[in-house]
Amino acid sequence: MASVNDRYGHAAPEPLYAAIKKYVLDGIARGDRRPGDRIESEAELIKKFGVSRMTAHRALRELQNSGVLTRLPGVGTFVADPSAKGHIIEIRNIADEIRARGHQHASLVVKNVAEKANRKTAPLLGVAVGTPIFHSMIVHSEAGVPIQLEERFVLGSAAPGYDEVDFTRTTPNEFLTRAAPLERVDHIVRAVMxxxxxxxxxxxxxDEPCLLLIRQTWSQSRLVSYARLTxxxxxxEFEDSFTV
Amino acid sequence: MASVNDRYGHAAPEPLYAAIKKYVLDGIARGDRRPGDRIESEAELIKKFGVSRMTAHRALRELQNSGVLTRLPGVGTFVADPSAKGHIIEIRNIADEIRARGHQHASLVVKNVAEKANRKTAPLLGVAVGTPIFHSMIVHSEAGVPIQLEERFVLGSAAPGYDEVDFTRTTPNEFLTRAAPLERVDHIVRAVMxxxxxxxxxxxxxDEPCLLLIRQTWSQSRLVSYARLTxxxxxxEFEDSFTV
DNA sequence: AGATGCCAACTGTCTATACATGTCAATATA
DNA sequence: TATATTGACATGTATAGACAGTTGGCATCT
Structure with missing residues (x-):
């Protein structure tokens, strides 16, 4: 039987189970499949993708484990109800957040330059030393009081022109979501001095402790931005509320 | 070839891959296998458990996906370096969380008493001064290192018998979700000294800063519990990851 | 009409086998 | 001596086939 790579020659192959996962996730992201909707059964995916059952099964099982799907033997596979998925940290723009509280938002751009990744910054974006990146540092103030220091490293190839954007008028967040559509976000929250x-x-x-939020954003399977929000x-403080 | 259930007659069968996962996790929890230590290769597990490679592989792969193991093609499988990371979104029992990382969980019950709400504690639960409440204080340790101080105030009428529970064997979280089905959760995250x-x-x-998570849980339209988790x-640190 | 039994659909698990790829060390070659 | 080559070992992916358990609807029998 043909191996994966036979299908793609010498190109880097995407595993078949990953392709199926992406297919299902895309449908959900487009709003095509909504919570409660039925997903193709394993048998149907086998036909549609020409894979074996184990492969289709693995794709669906992994989506189930990550909470995207609900499966019921004898019944089928369904898009999970996202009610329990309250995320403590929304990807919201700090400017919007401040304005939503009815306050004035102001940005002080301390730094915004194009540079090459060095030994310290390269690992943050998972690139080789010397890769072109952007490096910005901005203080966000609410009603005149500084509440966030945003230090950000951005993959050069993912956001051309980043260093020429006027970040007193827009935010890096806003610019990036346009330049590189968001695919995945990782957060780490720490208490630091x-x-x-x-x-x-x-x-x-x-001696004042700070909440540090590290945010990595991914676009098209690349780590595109690393931000430290102090x-x-x-x-x-962070807030979150959700009902079950 | 014999099916799983043939091996166990009519008893509730534990899947073989789950048994292997448990075997590995137990070794880690006992301190037998430490971070960086090598785990049996798939071939060795096949011999030891008499399973097929796919089954051994699935066990190790799932442990890798959950961050317990690190695998390297051509080299082997190793116990991952565990940093304590909490998934804030899930209302998860800290004990489960620690065990999922393959570590031993221990509780030290500093206090667990029935008392009456006073001027300080009454507002936390939104009750009148004098209302019967429970007040507990527990230190949770992971592999012998204290990682969480849990101070909790519980509405007396919502969880009768709370002060007589042995919280070295179960957690308040666990007891409460049984006594008062969860309806809503509010979180606040702060950095504090x-x-x-x-x-x-x-x-x-x-001078070591702490992450403070304040968690209020509601059941049947009543604020049932107020917990300060330091x-x-x-x-x-808290961790959160999601795909859009 | 109602109870019963059967069957199709679907997911869950497992095996045996195959080929591909990454790593490392020993061996052969220039 | 330095550099390729090879092979053992390890994981990654995929296939085809099998049996088990659950659910829901349809047909049949009472």
Missing amino acids: PSTDAMELLKIKA HPSSRY | PSTDAMELLKIKA HPSSRY
């Missing part, structure tokens, strides 16, 4: 930069730019004391604890 | 209690019980220095920043 402020760096020297953070202390000065956020105008806080050395918030003084006295001025900012 | 440790309280005197937290310093002593978590065995940290005064985590040393050096030992715990």
